[in-house]
Amino acid sequence: MKKLTVFISLTLLSIASFSQSLKPVSPAQQRAMITKIMNVESTIKTIQCNFVQIKRLSMLNDKMVSHGRMIYQKPSSLHWEYQSPYSYIFIINGAKVLIKQGGKKNSIDIKSSRMFQEITRIMMNSVTGKDLMSSSEFNVKMYTQYNDWIADLVPKRHQMKSMFSTIRIYFDSNKSIVSKIEMFEKGGDKTEIELRNVQINTHINEKLFNLD
């Protein structure tokens, strides 16, 4: 009787796990999903939200949780601010980046560093979903899971490949906007960024993008 109970429990657990897994979509469905996301993206002028970032460290079996806020304005302004447990502000305005940390300010020309080019590109394009259209940069495969649409982006270029094996973007299927981003590294680490209280096309204080 005990064995039967264990067997039934394991079977139910397997069914539950399978139902949570990603369901691939057909090429036609994928095109339709991307078109819908891009249509919504074209109407976005501003995004502001809070975020929770979780860095999972495979070697240490540990994680680091950071909290912050993000403000984006088309075409190329981003204010990415970590508020806890450390204070770190990263502002992109056109081709310039300003980093504020511990009372210090550091201004960088994006073109001067490939690493910064990639970081800024990931941040700007991931929050809008624009990366889905970068066929020269990524192999894209779409899935569904509950109410989410999920895009797996596998980098094609060397610089991006050296940082991530896959970037997974979750879209709220009702609103077609990004709700979460997961970045997988070859070594087994993962960074999750969950966007919360997302507000689209609301008024933004332009001073947040000042590079002074």
Next chain:
Amino acid sequence: MKSYLIWISYLLFIAMSGSAQVADGSHKILLFNSEGSARYSFSIQTKKAELTGIYILRSTNEQVSGSVFNEFGIKAFDMIFLREKAKVKLMNVIGFLNKWYIRNVVKKDMRFLFITDFQNKIYKDPYRSIEYNADGTIVLKNLKYGLIYTFIPLKEQQDDKHEIAE
């Protein structure tokens, strides 16, 4: 009397099992918590640039393991310090740091830090110095190459486990 002895045995067992997993009592300058974990805001200042990020460490009786990543979560490197051999290994080093001469300098600087941490005195090295303050900040200098490593303790995050379901 019997229950008293059981109670003492239980306390001894708890104390012994704790010391088998975590070696926090043996650290002189790095601030490990009761679970054997330490978290620092970290920077390496060179003559031309400054790299900033987070350094997370985990200590056991055999080794100290660590991961360094920038504020966005991009890994710079993983490391292990083997206590018995006093040796540092670097793994998963990001491309622009993954050059033998950079790895060698970082390994030796980290070895200096961990040996100092395990000794009750500053380990003598003509090319390196270390300072540590009451607030837990550690500044390690590589005098030969003009490198300054700064470790500032991060506050414990009590609410981590409640943020997002695993």
